[in-house]
Amino acid sequence: MELVSPATLAEMARMAGASVATTSRDFTGGPGRPAPELLRGLSYLPNAAAQAAGRGHTNVVGLIVHDINDPYFSSIAAGVTGVADEQDMIVTLADTRRRPEREAKYLASLRQLRCRAVILAGSRSADQASEARLRREIASFTAGGGRVAMISQQLPGVDTVLVENSTGARDLAHSLFDLGHRSFVVLAGPASLRTSRDRVSGFRQGLADRGLRLEPRHVLHADFTREGGFAAAMHWRNSGVKATCLFAANDVMAVGAMAALRQLGLSVPEEISIAGFDDILPLRDISPAVTTVHIPLETLGMEAMGLVLAPECGLTPRVRRIRCTVRLRESTRHVP
Amino acid sequence: MELVSPATLAEMARMAGASVATTSRDFTGGPGRPAPELLRGLSYLPNAAAQAAGRGHTNVVGLIVHDINDPYFSSIAAGVTGVADEQDMIVTLADTRRRPEREAKYLASLRQLRCRAVILAGSRSADQASEARLRREIASFTAGGGRVAMISQQLPGVDTVLVENSTGARDLAHSLFDLGHRSFVVLAGPASLRTSRDRVSGFRQGLADRGLRLEPRHVLHADFTREGGFAAAMHWRNSGVKATCLFAANDVMAVGAMAALRQLGLSVPEEISIAGFDDILPLRDISPAVTTVHIPLETLGMEAMGLVLAPECGLTPRVRRIRCTVRLRESTRHVP
DNA sequence: CTGTTAGCGCCTTCAT
DNA sequence: ATGAAGGCGCTAACAG
Numbered sequence: 001m002e003l004v005s006p007a008t009l010a011e012m013a014r015m016a017g018a019s020v021a022t023t024s025r026d027f028t029g030g031p032g033r034p035a036p037e038l039l040r041g042l043s044y045l046p047n048a049a050a051q052a053a054g055r056g057h058t059n060v061v062g063l064i065v066h067d068i069n070d071p072y073f074s075s076i077a078a079g080v081t082g083v084a085d086e087q088d089m090i091v092t093l094a095d096t097r098r099r100p101e102r103e104a105k106y107l108a109s110l111r112q113l114r115c116r117a118v119i120l121a122g123s124r125s126a127d128q129a130s131e132a133r134l135r136r137e138i139a140s141f142t143a144g145g146g147r148v149a150m151i152s153q154q155l156p157g158v159d160t161v162l163v164e165n166s167t168g169a170r171d172l173a174h175s176l177f178d179l180g181h182r183s184f185v186v187l188a189g190p191a192s193l194r195t196s197r198d199r200v201s202g203f204r205q206g207l208a209d210r211g212l213r214l215e216p217r218h219v220l221h222a223d224f225t226r227e228g229g230f231a232a233a234m235h236w237r238n239s240g241v242k243a244t245c246l247f248a249a250n251d252v253m254a255v256g257a258m259a260a261l262r263q264l265g266l267s268v269p270e271e272i273s274i275a276g277f278d279d280i281l282p283l284r285d286i287s288p289a290v291t292t293v294h295i296p297l298e299t300l301g302m303e304a305m306g307l308v309l310a311p312e313c314g315l316t317p318r319v320r321r322i323r324c325t326v327r328l329r330e331s332t333r334h335v336p
Numbered sequence: 337m338e339l340v341s342p343a344t345l346a347e348m349a350r351m352a353g354a355s356v357a358t359t360s361r362d363f364t365g366g367p368g369r370p371a372p373e374l375l376r377g378l379s380y381l382p383n384a385a386a387q388a389a390g391r392g393h394t395n396v397v398g399l400i401v402h403d404i405n406d407p408y409f410s411s412i413a414a415g416v417t418g419v420a421d422e423q424d425m426i427v428t429l430a431d432t433r434r435r436p437e438r439e440a441k442y443l444a445s446l447r448q449l450r451c452r453a454v455i456l457a458g459s460r461s462a463d464q465a466s467e468a469r470l471r472r473e474i475a476s477f478t479a480g481g482g483r484v485a486m487i488s489q490q491l492p493g494v495d496t497v498l499v500e501n502s503t504g505a506r507d508l509a510h511s512l513f514d515l516g517h518r519s520f521v522v523l524a525g526p527a528s529l530r531t532s533r534d535r536v537s538g539f540r541q542g543l544a545d546r547g548l549r550l551e552p553r554h555v556l557h558a559d560f561t562r563e564g565g566f567a568a569a570m571h572w573r574n575s576g577v578k579a580t581c582l583f584a585a586n587d588v589m590a591v592g593a594m595a596a597l598r599q600l601g602l603s604v605p606e607e608i609s610i611a612g613f614d615d616i617l618p619l620r621d622i623s624p625a626v627t628t629v630h631i632p633l634e635t636l637g638m639e640a641m642g643l644v645l646a647p648e649c650g651l652t653p654r655v656r657r658i659r660c661t662v663r664l665r666e667s668t669r670h671v672p
Numbered sequence: 673c674t675g676t677t678a679g680c681g682c683c684t685t686c687a688t
Numbered sequence: 689a690t691g692a693a694g695g696c697g698c699t700a701a702c703a704g
Contacts, residue, residue, distance in 0.1 A: 007480070019691045024683065043476065045448040050681035052385035053696050063379060063429075068417060069617060074410040081404060081431040085438075090445060093399075093429040094461075120528040140379065144343070189370040226621075255621045262623070281405060282618035285562075285591045287598070303475060304677060344697060360699065386697035389680050631676045677702075688691080 005042040012044050032157025053115060057145070061308065062110035063301075064094045064103055066122040066238040069247060070252060071280040071299060076121050076151060087114075099223075100125045100134075110146075117147040117308035121301070123224075124153040147308040152299050153194045154319070160308040161300050161320045164278075165195055166202030168293040168324030172275060173206025173325045176291075177246055180335035181273065184214065185243040187232040187253050189224035195295075196224060196249045199277055203247055205227075226251070229256025237264055245271060246336050251276035251283050253255035254290055258331075273332040277324075289329035295322065297310060341378040348380050363389070368528035380514070383465075388450060393481070397644065398446035399637075400430045400439055406530040406561075406588060407616040408633060412457050412487060415637025419540040421646060425452075436461040436470075436497035436562075443473040446482075453483035453644035460489040484550075487636050489530045495643040495654045497636050501531055501613075502538030504629040504660030505583075508611060509542025511662045512581055516671035517609065520550065521579040523568040523589050525560035532560060532585045539583055553577060565592025573600055579610060580672050587612035587619050590626055594667075607666040613660075619672055631658065 006012040018257065035168070063072040064275050074151035077093065084091045092115065100258040103120065110118050112205045118141060124131065138148050138158060138296035149159045169196030176184070186203060189196030189214040204214045220235055229248050233256070236246070248254035258268060266272050268288055279294040310318075343347040349359040353502050363382070388394045401409040413429065420427045428451065430442035439456065446454050454477060460467065474494060485495045512520070522539060525532030540550040556571055558564035565584050569592070572582070584590035590612030594604060602608050604624055612619070615630040639656045645655050646654075 005476070007528045008679075021680080021684080021692075022690055025690090043444075043472075045444060047389075047681055048449045050696095051683075053383070053389045053681075053698085054683040056471040056683095056696065058385060060428075067414070068404070069410050069414040071405070071407070071409070071410075071618070074405050074407075074413075077429070078403070078431060081429060082433075085431070089447065092396075093413070093417060093427050095414060095421070097418075106380060113384045113426065136379075140341075165680095170677085191501050259621060275646035282407070282621075285595060285622055287623060289672070345699095346697075356698080357676080357700085358674060361673090364699090383697055386680090388698075389682085389697075390699035392699090450683070674704080675702105676704095677700100679700085680698085681696105683694105683696085685694085686692085688689105 006044050008045065012042070020163045038185065055100070056114075057116055058114050059088065060090045060091045060092055060113060060115045060217070061305070062094065062098060062106070062113070062115045062118040064106050064118065064120050066096055066098045068095045069284050072250070072252070072278055073283060074120060074305075075297035076301040079298035080119060080305055082298070082313050083302050083305035083309075084201070087305075092104050100127055100130045104130065104133040105133070107141060111141045111144060114144070115146055117149070117166065117195070119149050119151060119152040119301075119304045119308060122153075123193040124150075124155065126192040126194065131235070133137045147312075149307040150306050157317050159318045160304045161307065161322060163195075163295055163322050164324050165198040168277065168295075168301030168326070169199040170188075170206035170209070171324075171326050172277075172293050172306065173203045173249070174209065175210070175328055176247070176273075176275065177207065177210045177330060179328070179332060181245040181332070182212065183243045184218060184245050184247055185236050185241055186214065186219045187229055187236070187246055187257055188219050188221050189247040189249045189253070191221050193224060199212045199249045217238030218243070222253070223321045224253065226256035226259075230260045231256075233257035233260035234264075237240070245332060246272060246274045248274065251278040251280045251292055254292070255286060256284070258286070258290070269334045269336075271336050273334065275332055279327060288331045291332040293324045293328045294327050295324050342380050348514050349351065360581050363621045371426070377442075393452055394450055395424065396426045396428055396449060396451045397641070398428045398430065398442070398449070398451045400432065400446075400454065400456050402432055402434045402458040403430045407618050408588070408614055409457060409631035411617060412637040413448065415634035416455060416641055418634070419638050419641035419645075423641075436466045438462055440469040440473045443470065444479060447473070447477045447480060450480070451482055453485065454638045455485050455487060455644060457487040457637070457640070458489075459529040461526070462528040462530065463489070468610065483648075485643040486642045487640050490655070495651050497639045497643065497656045497658060499631055499636070499658050500529075501534040502541070504613065504631075504662070505535040505538030506542035506545070507660075507662050508583070508613075508629050509539045510545065511664055512583070512609075512611065512668060513546045513548070515664070515668060517581040517668070518548065519579045519581070520548075520554060520578050521572050521577055521582050522550065522555045523565055523572070523582055523584040523593055524555050525564065525585045525589070527557050529560060535585045543631065554579070558589070560589065562588045562592035562595075565589030566596045567592075569593035569596035570600075580609045581668060582608065584610065587614040587616045587626065587628055590628070591619070591622060594622070594626070605667050605670045605672075607672050608658065609670065609672070611668055615663060624667045627665045627668040628663050629660045630663050631660050
């Protein structure tokens with residue numbers, strides 16, 4: 001029989017011949033308290049739940065995403081877990097499967113866990129009811145001492161990592177104009193998603209800067225997914241609207257659209273140009289290379305962790321602005 | 337002022353004019369115990385940490401992956417979170433960044449959390465030291481009443497979702513042979529990774545079935561990543577070894593290899609064929625379409641949840657075998 | 673079906 | 689620096 005490791009602090013205290021208090025102290029090991037040899041040996045781990053009960057807080061941070069299988073979110077998750085690891089924090093992952101109403105539900109679960117913080121990634125929908133419920137949940141959460149940060153969209157009074165979608169889309173419009181494009185169709189996400197709206201309006205503004213007007217019938221709405229992009233491209237083709245360049249409001253839509261174009265026998269960029277937004281990781285293996293607006297996705301997650309880990313700063317919610325930069329690539333090289 | 341919701345059970349009991357025990361009971365709501373109207377109103381949430389302290393167990397399940405940004409793992413994660421949601425469980429995500437030694441560390445964190453179960457996804461490395469430590473951690477974890485399941489690789493005595501890598505690779509070899517290919521180069525992962533080894537040996541067996549021998553110099557080892565695939569393809573080109581078809585031990589390597597081939601000016605499948613393994617989601621947008629061996633990745637995660645959620649079954653570890661099916665696509669159409 | 677009591681395992685004042 | 693004692697919020701075994 002080997003020396004079995006104690007399961008509780010009390011056991012360990014008995015072994016060490018000291019009180020639980022002392023044992024707790026030099027196990028926790030404050031400043032100037034080298035952990036005694038005795039304890040170093042055995043692989044005792046304090047019960048995190050009990051610690052939480054005692055202390056009143058945990059080292060858990062929650063991450064809520066729309067779809068962990070979407071590279072946009074998995075990159076953000078990578079950023080979050082990276083920082084969490086450095087800070088010895090634990091990440092709890094919740095995947096809403098793009099159902100906004102789940103967000104509030106998960107937030108409640110995380111509140112129940114007494115998470116130190118929650119990060120909400122992904123565009124908010126403009127649905128009144130679920131937004132109201134979400135805001136109530138956030139209020140309850142912060143009332144309980146938890147921190148909340150949003151990624152991408154902004155909610156009044158909440159710390160935010162704000163992606164400059166509008167500016168990025170505007171810059172993209174300028175670049176595409178400079179390449180010679182004059183007629184565009186936008187494959188937009190759901191009209192209710194802020195992110196999509198900001199990108200469309202930024203793009204519209206960019207065109208306006210060059211004296212071009214984006215007609216309403218040149219904006220097609222669909223899901224913010226590959227399937228949405230596919231459907232929107234098909235819809236465009238059937239609509240008979242003319243364009244030399246399609247702008248998809250995100251990369252997964254752009255990729256879906258390209259699949260549709262290929263199926264329709266339209267070659268990119270010879271017959272039609274296409275651009276996306278996000279610069280998701282798998283984009284680098286799509287050919288032809290897709291013009292997009294780069295967002296440092298992992299950084300988004302890291303910055304969000306920075307916000308929720310930083311000490312409170314009173315009542316002014318902090319906003320970290322993240323620049324987006326246009327990446328011109330092959331998919332928009334020619335003007336047909 | 338609104339009626340503020342109570343933060344503790346005791347507060348709520350006082351409001352309800354009942355004892356904490358009763359309040360706890362009809363809040364928890366056993367069978368035949370409709371939650372009283374009184375409680376339904378306020379948005380009280382029991383403190384999960386305290387519940388865990390009281391009950392001695394949590395409803396948290398840990399998921400350890402190599403790289404959440406890799407579509408192989410993000411699909412598994414999607415499967416896990418999907419089931420967790422149905423079962424009202426919480427998922428804690430740990431990302432080792434492909435450093436095997438982190439696995440044991442995270443397992444310790446999760447043990448400290450007193451997770452009900454842990455799922456280890458991804459191939460085990462054959463490194464003696466870290467494997468030993470991992471097995472000790474697993475032993476401690478199960479000794480504490482926790483369940484453990486592995487995905488993909490097998491560890492003696494641990495429940496496993498076993499991917500039939502060897503059989504899949506063998507079938508692939510047969511299919512490629514039937515297409516007319518006679519000379520192959522395998523872009524393998526690290527020699528230490530079981531998954532890669534199984535796929536290579538299965539492929540070798542498949543060729544042997546047809547009377548072909550896979551020479552050692554036709555097997556090139558590299559990282560199990562896109563960069564690894566890229567490097568291996570470059571290495572192959574420089575080696576001067578002849579082949580009509582490359583078999584990459586997983587899809588991300590295949591995709592990296594395709595990038596290398598493109599850079600080298602070799603067209604697929606006209607000049608060289610290529611096949612991968614996994615059928616990761618983004619593969620559908622790679623062109624030419626990549627021949628691969630399909631694994632139901634989300635199912636892997638769901639099955640793993642099934643194993644750890646199912647009641648114990650004594651000492652025999654369960655093994656769920658997952659079939660792989662060959663998907664012939666454009667990238668292997670021609671024999672150059 | 674209630675309420676009382678005793679834990680769960682840890683942390684943290686408070687004296688010593 | 690150490691030990692004793694109280695508390696964290698909840699659950700569960702025990703009586704009534």
